[in-house]
Amino acid sequence: MSRYKRPYEFTDLTLKKKIEKELEDRKSKIHKYYKICLRCGQLKMLYEFSIEKRNTDGRLGVCKTCKSRESLKYYYENREKILVKVKKYQKDNPRDRSSYYENYQKLNKERLKKIASKWYKENRKAIKARNLKYYEDNKEACQARRKLWIKNHKEEIKKYNREYQKLKKGG
Numbered sequence: 001m002s003r004y005k006r007p008y009e010f011t012d013l014t015l016k017k018k019i020e021k022e023l024e025d026r027k028s029k030i031h032k033y034y035k036i037c038l039r040c041g042q043l044k045m046l047y048e049f050s051i052e053k054r055n056t057d058g059r060l061g062v063c064k065t066c067k068s069r070e071s072l073k074y075y076y077e078n079r080e081k082i083l084v085k086v087k088k089y090q091k092d093n094p095r096d097r098s099s100y101y102e103n104y105q106k107l108n109k110e111r112l113k114k115i116a117s118k119w120y121k122e123n124r125k126a127i128k129a130r131n132l133k134y135y136e137d138n139k140e141a142c143q144a145r146r147k148l149w150i151k152n153h154k155e156e157i158k159k160y161n162r163e164y165q166k167l168k169k170g171g
């Protein structure tokens with residue numbers, strides 16, 4: 001009567017080789033599709049890291065979520081400096097935005113509008129999902145930005161609300 005061989009009784013090592021190769025493949029898959037963020041230390045999918053062609057794996061070492069927080073922190077800490085820089089650049093390069101860009105927009109107004117609305121219609125679901133995912137991933141940053149926006153537009157918001165109330169009463 002025959003019985004099943006126990007593992008240590010196998011003399012054929014091809015199976016062992018096969019398993020070793022499979023394990024190797026699995027390991028390399030981790031390097032191919034996943035990456036550990038240098039900031040938060042989380043193992044994340046590669047697409048959660050921005051593209052950086054200079055790196056060997058083509059991605060940044062810091063994940064998008066951490067990166068966006070970092071840049072927001074940098075923005076808060078250097079807001080004054082950044083604003084001065086932007087103003088200076090705009091002063092030094094007046095043609096840059098105003099004439100060329102605005103002209104292009106004006107000349108192609110209808111065409112650009114059509115392209116944008118067609119694109120939006122075709123991608124409505126994907127855009128919504130993407131925005132929601134971005135918000136979920138960057139909740140704190142989004143809320144901070146919103147707060148800052150409200151703070152900077154206090155007067156406009158008040159005015160808008162007054163107009164709205166007037167309209168409601170009148171109609």
Ligand SMILES: [Zn+2]
Nearest residue numbers: 037040063066
């Ligand atoms: Zn991270």
